[in-house]
Amino acid sequence: MTDAQRFRDLYEECHPRVLAYATSLVGRQVGEDITSETFTVAWRRMRDIPAQPLPWLLGVARNLTRELRRRDGRQYALAVAEAQRVITSGVQANAATGTATPAPTAATATPWKLRLPMGETVSTEFWDVASTGAKDAWAVGRRTDGDEGAAPVVKHWNGSRWADVAPASSFVADIADFGARSAWLTSFDWDPAGNAYEARLERWTGSGWQKVSLPAAPGGGQVQPWDITGTGPDDVWVTAEAVTGEVSVPLLYHWDGGGWTVREVPTPADHPTGWVANHAVATGRDSVYVLGKTNDPQAPEATMAVRWSGGRWQSLPALPVDETNAAGADGAGRLWISGWAPGDRHAVLSRWTGTAWATEKLPAGVTEHSEMSTVSGIAGVPGTKGVFAAGTAGCASDPVMCGIVVSRDLR
Template sequence: MTKRKILSLTSSGILGAVALTASLATAAPAGATLAPVWDHLSFPYGYSDSGKQLKELNDVAALSGTQAWAVGQVRMEGWPYPPPGVVCPDLFRWNGQTWVNDRPDATCRGALTSVSAAADNDVWATGSAIAYHWNGTAWTLTPYPTDQNNPFYLDDVAAVGGTAFAVGRSDQSSSGVSTAGVIRWDGTAWQKMSLPPLPGSTDLSAVHALAPDDVWAVGTTNRYGPGTDAHTLVLHWDGRTWSRLPDPPKEALVETALDAVAARPGEVWAAGQRTTYEANGISVKKREAFAMRWNGSAWTVTPTPAITGWYGSAITSLAWKGTEVWAGGSGQDDATARSVGVLLRWNGTAWQQAPKPPLVDDYRIKQLGAVPGGGLWATGYGTRETDALAKGQFLARVTG
């Protein structure tokens, strides 16, 4: 096991980073592929009980080993139903040594749930009803198109090449039907984009931009509808139009929801959760993590390690670690009723368990963020292996 070293405890009482050094590890031969190593674990909010969840981390994005951003929220008392205006956006910046709080403003406009960085002067942080832009000097709140009767809720954002794409849904108050939506930043304002006809109730949960003319968005059709109708939704932007990709075959008594996407030229991954029902179409038989791969012409569903049962498991994030795709999420073991972290890596032919951060098994991964050049960050909730009382919202980095 690698050596652990506590770096700092800030004057505000927030426990600083714990570096997991590899000084005791045997050096790898020249040219050899290094095994993944978690070299940094920190709890920016310190250790706290998750009962009230007054402070949460929701997403992380990186530009390099010395530049990264993590977003979340601070809730005032009143959990689980705080009064209006008391959910505040929160943000941390990684300076290469520690996470520093860099909250965009002092207002309480809602949580930040997604962050994406294209350059050190082009970072977007969004929540369901807010969007902030970092220009290298300051954060600026940017309004986006919405309708009071059919409000648009942002779920994810991807910054690329001076522009950005944000995905989500519009809820029609009169019918209760949601409609998937995409807005694009044109350099001065957000513009609503036209999508192909999408029958039924639809939403978009995640987006990945390879270039301004190569963007992938995933979501679900009829996610909240009756019966077992929910199925995959994948869209692609080629610089001119959005088009819908063919879905994998729909299985009887099976629902599939997508909440994560990761792309590179010639290869796209989409993931989420698959729910199988009993013959009556009502009782849940099992829930399990779901992942599928696009090779340019067809989808292939790839089996994931089983954490089955009524609660099962789900993938909430995908990210590239170099040329290898990783998946993160959480589940619950029916036998023990404990949370189970989901952290997988694709070895080229199958999903396998990835080395987990130095946390006990009942951790949860919310999001993964790729570090250009290799490595990735993970954020979620967990308990330090060496101290049962050391639990809270964490950020951890893997290299190798």
């Protein structure tokens, strides 16, 4: 059989599954581009494809998605979309018992109330949400068609209705909420002159979004914000990278309510293209964890984890995953991360004990019907030691694309 014949058979057999997986990560429009690129790679590397090609193809699609996230700064952790999937399909599992039950349908999920922004007349996708209470919530995403084409969407919930609040930039990525006059988001615009995206930070003033200029990097370079965390309006942390050519230097900025301070994040070793700090988790005032990786176009060569404790940096041991896909704190303020362990297609969850990483697998109810799994969001439950994690995995009806929510230390 010629390579052309093998490729045709491969395409016919695997294209629907690869498209479904890519769509679950980044939405239909971008998912089609990722799928096309995946099969372009497959054609160039036909002799490298194993006898069971689907896991290999999904791995290529996963790496291409990583590169997309790194390149344009958007974090497609589709928190709202995951919640929708859990209501309509998938598996709901408890990490403590390992049991799993079908996720409740919209008709029977009485504890859930529909709070998604309504009134949209064109296709819209949301990929991040933040809230400080029942009368203060934000959702960000984009409209993907209509007369105006793709356009950013930022909506605010005041307890009774959703309101459109236009951002200052053409694209929005992540949002964090610390109170009525202290929401922050990362955004970016296309710079035609530089033929690149210009990333920036924006702050909600109570009446509109205001572009925020971060102080210059200590060693120079173009500053591009990544992640936002904090404990309140006067304790906001932003990770960023200072880019000079192809080299990135990770930075940690702190807003104390009146001004900024900036520090370079220590890295484990030198790397030709530098490092990026793409996750930050504040577990208290003057306590923030920074997680990152080498600035590689595909899977990173190495990872990093450090903690700033207000007066010094503490280096953590090597991560038990090949890249941090999600990070958060549980209700007790303990750091959790998730990613894929080397050689494993299923996500694991790891907790920092203060001296070592304690790694746990997803419940068997999640993995037994699944070819692979991903955790894309972690959040604690205040007043408890509990934690939720959300993502995608397979289920009995589909080995790749079902939504999951797992919990730990909750009844």
